[in-house]
Structures are given as C-alpha cells and as structure tokens.
Amino acid sequence: MTRPALPWRRCLLALAAAAMLAPAHANTPWPAKPIKVIVNFPAGGAADQIARAISQPLQESLKQPVVIENRAGANGNLGGEAVARAPADGYTLLMSSGGMVSVNPHLYSRMSFDPAKDLVPVAAAARVLVFLVTRPSLPPANVKEFISYVKANPGKLSYGSPGNGSSPHLAGEMFKTQANLFALHVPYRGAAPALQDLLAGQIDYAFDPGIALTQVRAGKLRLLAVGSPKRSPLFPDVPTLDEAGLRGFDADTVFGFYAPAGTPPEVVAQLNAQINRTLALPAVQERIASIGGEPQPGSPAAFQQRAATDFQRFGALIRERRIAAD
Template identity: 75%
Template sequence: MTTTFKRRHALFTLAGALALGAVAALPAAHAQQQAAWPTKPIKVVVNFPPGGAADTIARAISQPLQDALGQPVLIENRGGANGNIGGENVARAAPDGYTLLMSSGGMVSVNPHLYPKMSFDPVKDLVPVAAAARVLVYLVTRPSLPPQDVKAFIAYAKERPGKLSYGSPGTGSSPHLAGEMFKSQAGLYAVHVPYRGAAPALQDLLAGQIDFCFDPGIGLNQVKAGKLRLLAVGSPRRSPQFPDVPTLDEVGLKGFDADTVFGFYAPAGTPAPIVARLNTEINKILATPVVKERIANLGGEALPGTPGAFHDRAMADSARFGAIIQERKILAE
C-alpha cells in the first residue's frame, strides 16, 4: 500500500466517520428540538367566522394554553366551505406543532359526504389532538310565533308547509343537519336558509327574518332574556342548564341526536410527543372551572379525552350524519 493511498484511505475513513456521526446525531437533534417545543408563537386556525361556537371555544382555551406553554397562542379565523378552507390551510401547514386547527367535528364526519372531491382528506391529512366540547343544539324560535311548546310547533309547521324558514351556519353544518333530521322525523317541510356562520343566522332570527333554528348555544343568553323561545334540545339527554326543557326524543322523535364534538387537530406527521403535550395541557384546561363555565354558557359540555377517543367519536358521527345526508340528498352549495 503506497503512502499516498494510505493518506487517501485515512481521509476517506475520517470523512465517512464524520458523515455517519452526523447522521446518527440527526434523531438526537430532532428529539432535542421536540423537547424544546414551543420556541415561538402557535397559531390556531378556527375554520368558522368569529362569534360562533368554534371561535368561542378556541378563545376560551387559547389564553390558558398560552400560559401553560409559555408562548403566544394566536387565533386566526378562516371560515368558508363548511370549514374546508381553514381545514385545508392547516392540513398543508408544516407538521411542527406551530399550526393547529379548532373545528367542529363536522369537517371530518360530514364534509366527506358533502364534498366528494375535497382538496384534502381530513382523516389522512390531519391528526386529532384533543376534543374540547360536546356541543348541543337547541330548537329555538322567534317569540312572536304562536306555539308555546315543541308539539304545538310541529303541528303549526305541518299546517304551513314551506311557510316557515330556519337558518343554519351553512349547508352541512350540524345545525343544518339537525334541521333536516327534524323535518324528516316530524314529517314537515320548512325552507333552509344557510348563512356564513352561526352568529349571522342568530341575528336574523332575532330580527324576525327567519322563524327558527337549531342554535349551537350562542343564542342561549337571548333565550334567558326572553328574546327567543327555547322549545327542545336536539340531544339524547337534557341540558343541565335547562333541565325542564325536553329533548326531541322525549316528545316522540326517537333517537334524535344532533350533538357534535368540537376539538383541536394538527397536520398529519406532527410529532407524537408534541400531540401528547398538547392533549395533556388542553385536558387540564378543560377541567378548570372558568373554562367549563364558558363552555357551559354555550350550552355545551367540556369533553377531555384521548386523541383516539376523539377520532372514534368522529367516525361514529360520520356514519350517523352520512345517513341523513344520503336520505335528504344534501349537496354542498
């Protein structure tokens, strides 16, 4: 072996050793980077406009989450297409834990039935992080309508097919599907008026432009003030806030369940330790009295749990809501 060859061999061996060392250091550096997370602000995309249930829940959790993580947690509203615009924005984001989504469960459980050619797959392109709340829907009417209870209201609507109108946050939203379930099981016809969010639908109900809606909780203060009439709860069990108000199941619409679960998602590929940390912190926040109260003021219930349980609930809801979408031939607008 010549001296030149020996030198080249030594240099090659040294270079190879350095390269192997660098490769071996990559997982350790990646793990260290995850352990240091977060080191900059976190953005929470809310895929519905301000003032609705998703926005209210996100803002209730964002401040204590910011305190727990030691970094700003910023809310960005990206409404449209029943949550798809904000959902796609997060699905396309870097999976580094700095972009999250707050959404109703409908984006995962409903939208694939409404939009056969979605630009992303919410089940594959997003990972569940933490459920936040079970949101009930409440059948509310403008108080100038004569019926004082839900049975009288059903009879009144049946006598006036197509004369009454109801609003929703948009086609395929849980309040819209609740309205379609109601029409199907009660055997009546009313005109659906979709809005870009629950807040504008509520405003038109208060103004008398529409006759009723299935409210996701943001109108309950108006109920308490006597500006709206609460007739029934679209949930399998009564609301703790209104224990004297019957469920639709109790008045004869058997099995009526329009509840939906709101929660946080992250881009697929987000490191498991980051997802676990977020889940732990959000569950702690959901157990605090102040956040439980804010969710209760929406007529909902805080719902801590694992990412797996959140996913399982979404899949069960997909089967339930998919059936009514197919039955009623509901199409995205």
C-alpha cells in the same frame, strides 16, 4: 499551497457538520415558539368561542403565545386545508366542529385534502348541543304545538343554519324527517349571522349551537327543546326532542383540535394532556357551559372513534335527505 477539497471530501465534511448539528435541533424542546390555532368558522360562533376559552390558559401552561386565526369558508374546508398543508411540527393546529371530518366528505364530491388522512385528532374540547329556538312572535309555546303549526303551514316557515351540511342544518333536516314536515332552509356564513336574522324576524326558527342562549334568557327568543339525548343542565325544565316524541333524536357534535398528519406523537400527547388539563379549569368549564356545551376531555383515540361513529350516522342522513354542499 493548500489543495482545494475534492468533491467527495466536501460532501463528507458537509455530512459531518450536519450530523453535529442534528442532535441539537432534534433535542430542541417543544414548544419553542408561538402556536397558531386556525378556527375554520367565523368569529363569534361556537368553534371560535371554545378556541378562545381554551387558548389563554393553554398558553400559560405551554409558556408560549397561542394565537387564534379565523379562516372560514366551504363549511370548514378552507381552514382544514390550511392546517392539513401546514408543517407537521405542532405549531399549527385546527379547532373545528366534528362536521369537517364526519360530514364534509359526504357533501363534497371532491375535496382538496382528506381529513381522515391529512389530519390527526389531538383532543376533543366540547360536546356541543343544538337548541331549537324560535322568534317569540310565533304562536306555538311548546314542541308539539310547533310541529302542528309547521305542518299546518307547509313551506311558509324558514329556518337558518351556519351553512349547508353544518350540524345545525343536519339537525333541521333530521327534525323535518322525523316530524314529517317541510320548512325552507336558509344557509348563512356562520351561526352569528343566522342568529342576527332570527332576532330580526327574517327567519322563523333555528337549531342553534348555543350562541343564542343569552337572547333566550333575555326573552328575545323562545327555547322549545334540546336536540340532544339528554337535557341541558342550563335548562333542566326544557325537554329534549326525544322526550317530545322524536325518538332517538341526537344532533350533538364534538368540537376539538386537530394537527397535520405526521405531527410527532409526543407533541400530540403533550397537547392532549395540556388541553385536558385546561378543560378541568372552572373558568373554562363555565365559558363552555355558557354556550350550552359540555367539556369533553379524552384521548385522541376516543376522539377519532367519535368522528368515525358520526361519519356513519350523518352520512346516512345526508344520503336520505340528498343534502349537497351547494
């Protein structure tokens, strides 16, 4: 009669079985299943458009589906938290503006996660410019006239943004500080609804992250300036705000991909290489350029350094303007 295995013998057998299975699991090539990219802003915005431009060629190179999921709210925090809490296996990524890492910690006294610790940078995707656009029925035809007009009508003009603390909002506050003027800020849940109200004449102007450029070309909006250190190749005749007299004006942000902290370095490196390769494709470059952005390939370390620099400069503006999340 066979004796039942003693507890310690059962443990040894279980450990042996696990040891036999472990190499096969560890050697499973990545990716072995679909990859989900959570976009922490609504559909139609800059982050969403960049993610969708990159996802198709990326899934072709990785030979796995890349699925986009929009999870907006709390200035990107809801989507950021979802990725921070996801398994660190390379199958859940975040596409976000740089603001969630460099701005939100200044806006929220409490966050349910720490972007700097709970996420790792994977790859920058695009440098996103902001464009000062107005409804065409406003009299000013250039920046200097516009500044004079707003100063002559303090508090009577309003501007929209994708939300408190978003990069277009910070651009608007930077503009008010440097031009020494006052206008009412109207926050929206994303850039697309802000654009809709600008087109409808419900607000007077906006610092747009590029989704309004089609309307500019159609003559439905007036483009006055670029909130970037250099002019946009799409509109070489349109001056920067620096050229218009607001010295050093720079509201650019870098959008990119993040992964949960603890994601294997080799997976991060592979993703970085594939995303950089994708950014070199003419079709992707054209798609990013269509919203006024510029492809921004580079290493995870360079992406992290840019976030650190923006953390300092935007933090100073937030404190000066006493900007809050609510």
